[in-house]
Each structure stands twice: as structure tokens, then as C-alpha cells.
Amino acid sequence: MSKNAGVYLDIADAIRRDIVSQELAPHTRLPSEPELAVKYRAARATVRRALAKLQDEGLIYSRQAVGSFVAEPRVEQDLDHLTSFTEFMVYRGMKPGSRLIETGTQEVTDPESPILHYLGLRAGAKVLHIRRLRLGGREPLVIASTWLPEARFPDFWQHDLASKSVYEIMGESGHKPTDAIQTIESVTLNEVDAKLLALSTGAPALRICRVAYASGLPVEYAIDLYRGDRTKFRVRLGVLEKRLSAQIHSEQIAI
Template identity: 35%
Template sequence: MITALPRNAGIPLYYQLKTLLREQIRSGVLKPGQKLPNEEQLAAAYQVSLITVRRTLADLAAEGLVRRMQGRGTFVAEPIFAQGPRELTSFTYEMERRGLRASSQVLLKEVIPAPESVAAALQIAPGKAVFHLQRLRLAGGEPMGIQTAHIPLSMAPGLPSEDLERNSLYTVLRRYGIVPAKGREVHSAVLLTAAQARLLGQRRGAPGLAVVRTTYAGDGRPFELVHSVMRGDRYQVVLDLTARFEV
């Protein structure tokens, strides 16, 4: 039930409204993707000015709790997957750790001669056979990213016949004795192409996070080169910095 905010609480009205809406979002009363009432409706419901409502929504947007879309309104933001220094894990593990069911849609799988750039990253001869796998990665049924992997076929000859929609790639690779030991990632900001946007349910030119990862087995051999494009509205990179000089 919506009630007017107390005027004699000694707390600014915009702060009261921001706190109230923030708690409704965090408690699940207002759900991800839900559209909020417009500014005039919020002002009338809580008996505050439009200036108060606009300041409240601006603050919530800055906190990443709501998204303001021109011509459409204000929506509760979907949760963002923050990535910082972390263990080497799979997409499946990362999503399940957050309580989401991970799934995949195989877009392409084939055996191809390794292009020079792929061969260099995997430390194999150009033209050597590699397994080329492209998948749409989903969490809770929602598209999160597109991943394109190249793996030397000699290291896992049976990969082309594996069911990689039902099974985690890393789980399958373990059957071939390949266990990830370390990896190196390079992150870049990109704009989604028309094809990428269509698969991810986004608009063309929307922000994306591109990640290139080379993954190494315990013996030091690179066994996987992955190019990922993740949704920019659902992923961010967080770094903790330590000063090495006096500030």
C-alpha cells in the first residue's frame, strides 16, 4: 500500500523516497525488468514534487538499481554480474554460483584448419585441425553472451560428437584428461553488431563487453582460445587497487 511520506521525520523527502524504493527493489517487491510508475504518478502517490521524484530516480540510476529509457520510462535494472580477480571457472559454474541455471544453444560446431591468429595463441602450426564451437550462453533462460571457442582437435578428438548443449565443455574436456590450470583474459568495450544484438535481444550498437581468453592445462599447454561478447548491461569488471606509493 502506498502512503504519503512523513513530513516531520527530519529526513529529506527525496532520501526517504530513495530508501523506500531501494528496499522494494532489493527485497523483490519491485522485480527486475518491472516498469515503475511514471514521474507524475510517483509524485502523486507519495505526495512529493516532481523535482523530488527526478532526483530520486537519478540517484537510483546512478546506483545501477533502475534504468531510465527515453520514451519508454523507468525500469528496475536486471542484476549485474560483476567480475574482478577470480578463480578460473566456467560460465556454467559462475551462473550456478549465483543461483541461476546455465544453458547453451549451439550456433555452430565444426572442424576447421587453424587460422594463423588462432594457431599462434594455441601454439600449434597454422592449418592444423581445430574444433570451432560457437554458443549462445544463457542464464535462467535469458541470453547473456556469445562465446566462440577454438580447441586443438588432437587434444580432444571426440569433441565434434559431444552434446555441448546439455554438458559443460570443461566437464567434457576432463574426460580427455584436460584440466584447466590457468588463463589469461583481455577485456575490451565494444558495440554490438546487428547479428550479435539479435541473438542477445539487444539493440544494434548497444554496449557489450568483449573478452578474449587463452586457457592453459596443467602442463602449460594452451588448449582453448575463447572470444566472448557479453551483454554490457549485465556485466561489469571490478578491480581492487592497492597503492604502491604514498598518496
């Protein structure tokens, strides 16, 4: 358990275990920070950091000068930094599937192309393109198109797309995404896409446009088309600033 990844993570795990195993009722008060510091033989700042993590997860909340309390159960509080489709389907207990529609290396010549713009490339740059139909079980769920800058992934095609996720391959090249910006909008399907998703033309769908960054550099531009009848997105958002860091919002995909 206690890896060297940080004491505060161990303390957070311990407190989380206490909360779920003892099944503490919502709004039960936790021991005070000084008490927790004694219990875990750590400085109060370290305890606070652990509590901040739990608060970000939505497991506890705090009231100034009163204490920290167990929060009311919400939806799947523990999924936090899930991003990959594969990871998510595994978590959901569904078998992730994939059908390649198109792959290859393209040279983007149109200087107005959003691919160039979002990846920060100049006209004429080469990009890797993957277009897949993603399945959950046997049902088609998403049409996923992603573009990666070729310069950063020169030996991308050496890897096996069937056995590894795109994010895994990106990680092996030292450019695993650390954060991303997505825009979500509602569209109706055209004839081609509807056919792929086994729906009728005009059915509602979610169009998600994502730019993912590693060390401040854009490394992925993606457009996903989720079928609207099987997909919801869940977003957690904060309003106030609390505890340690400024702001905290979890997020992830839901079926």
C-alpha cells in the same frame, strides 16, 4: 571434512569457520601463529600456509610484528577459482542455458589467424569450434566462441555438450585448464550480434579474449561477447608481496 588433500586446507577451513560462525568483528586479532600451531597440533609453517590462503581470499590481513586480523567484509570473498560460465550461473542461482549457433571441426589455413597463433599451431592444423549463445534464465547474456586444438581432444564430439560443460570434457581428456590470460575491452555491437543478444545495434558490450593453459600448453582460445547492460567483471589485484607466495589476485565474473 578432513580429506587427505592437505592439512593446511583443513586448518584454513577451521579458522574460516571460526571467523564466520563467531561473527568476529572486523579488525579483531586472531590468536598468534604459535598459539594456532598448538591448537591445531601443526607446525607453524603449516599454520602460516593456512593463513596465507585466508589472506589471499581477502578474509584476513596481517601486520608485521603485530598479528593477523579479520578483514572488513568485501564482496563475495569466497568465490575464487571460478571460471566456467556454468559453474557461475549455478552459484548465482540462475539456470544456465545454451543455444548452439555453430559447431564443427575446421582446418585453419590462414597462417596469420590468431587461432593458430594463440594455440601454438601450424597452418593447416585442425581445431574444434563451438559457438553458442549463453542464457541466464531466459535472457541471452553472452555470445561465446571457443576453439580447441583437435590433436588434444580427438574424441571430443563423442561427449554430450548438453549434459557436460566444455571444461568437464577437457578434464576427462586430461587437459583441464589450470590458468588463463584474458583481455577485456569495450566494444559496440554490430547488427548481427545485437540481434542475437536482443539489443539494438551500437549498444555497449564487453569483448573478452581468453587463452587457457593446461600444464603450460594452450588448450583453449575463446572470444566471449557479454552484453554490457547486464555484465560487470570483478577483479581482485594485489600490489605488494606478502606471506608465502608472491602474488595473489582473485577474479571472477559477475552478473
